[in-house]
């Protein structure tokens with residue numbers, strides 16, 4: 001049932017942003033061989049993230065496999081990798097203070113090894129002497145000339161606990177409460193300011209959010225409507241049905257990729273918040289025809305998979321648009337066997353692409369490219385990679401895609417604008433500006449009405465902001481718009 005229309009990959013993957021870590025970084029074998037596969041796997045993951053702009057969640061499974069790490073060793077390597085990446089900014093301040101030099105003046109291989117070592121000393125139950133010795137061994141292996149330096153720095157770090165270091169390197173709580181919180185909770189200050197603003201200025205709640213960002217999130221599955229039932233799926237995988245989405249299952253442990261339910265397309269991995277905002281578009285009432293659904297930014301296909309499964313149940317058809325070819329292929333996989341057409345084109349070409357006629361759709365999802373600040377807990381490195389300068393090009397694209405969606409939907413139809421970011425500039429500002437500039441007659445629909453009855457913490461409407469610390473979901477934003485004429 002699924003068809004695919006290919007196109008150019010005009011919006012090719014964004015160019016890599018090389019930070020100063022890109023200058024170097026060595027794998028093992030430069031000096032003494034390492035005898036600690038778990039720490040070496042974590043080190044190599046850090047190296048790939050900092051030198052090659054890799055994503056830890058993509059690169060680590062392969063490193064664990066190559067090293068033959070399973071069970072507790074794999075869990076330890078994972079904890080070291082994710083924890084070190086999350087805490088990087090604060091660890092760097094502590095390392096710089098202990099080394100008495102700017103972090104940029106420490107060679108990348110030694111720097112990553114020290115980050116791993118400092119994380120163990122300050123955040124884990126690994127005894128300090130073991131953390132110091134294993135770090136020096138690691139530096140011997142990857143940057144032999146820096147072993148003495150690493151030994152001295154690690155010993156200095158191990159002289160104090162985390163609170164004592166925070167008192168030394170963080171701004172004082174009285175003078176700069178946001179700066180203090182940022183260092184104590186391992187987030188860049190500009191992100192803490194943005195979160196606080198989105199939470200109405202409530203610093204105590206912001207602290208809860210930052211804390212939730214630092215917790216290892218559960219894996220959520222989506223039981224595909226018509227193919228699986230959430231309660232049966234939860235039983236089958238040893239998980240729990242979700243608190244809010246009727247399709248959600250919280251996976252207790254294990255690797256989701258190994259589950260037969262995933263391999264056979266009965267379920268897919270998807271944060272519960274993503275399930276809620278996608279299904280809210282379909283559950284909101286509209287008058288008249290309701291068969292032509294459009295997902296304007298579909299790659300890699302999580303929401304398209306859910307929408308296409310719902311389309312199969314409700315006699316609708318999904319057009320799933322994605323600008324990059326490799327992501328369009330992922331969408332095609334996600335909707336295989338379901339009533340969907342995948343179109344590889346720019347979503348802004350509504351009216352000029354034959355697959356995207358003006359007024360040709362009853363429901364349109366715009367899950368726009370964004371900073372992803374709402375899923376920091378799932379992407380440990382991204383909080384230190386993102387910059388405020390990412391916002392202007394993203395918000396421009398967001399507004400253009402919303403405008404395209406408003407042109408694609410028929411009068412009376414609905415558009416859902418979704419971001420995986422709570423940054424007000426990407427949420428409220430993008431959507432109100434796009435509506436204002438569109439010149440079309442558009443009204444905001446109360447999105448809370450399309451979420452499960454009794455769901456707490458949804459604010460005053462009409463838009464909805466989900467939160468990790470309130471709902472256990474990623475911080476997804478949802479605005480529902482009805483085109484009146």
Ligand SMILES: C[S@@+](CC[C@H](N)C(=O)[O-])C[C@H]1O[C@@H](n2cnc3c(N)ncnc32)[C@H](O)[C@@H]1O
Pocket residue numbers: 011274296297298299300301302303304321322323324327345346347348367368369370
């Ligand atoms: C936030 S992601 C969408 C996630 C997706 N809805 C899901 O649930 O898996 C945004 C997607 O929009 C794509 N994109 C970026 N610019 C686009 C454009 N001009 N037209 C269509 N897709 C675009 C990106 O390549 C990316 O795959």
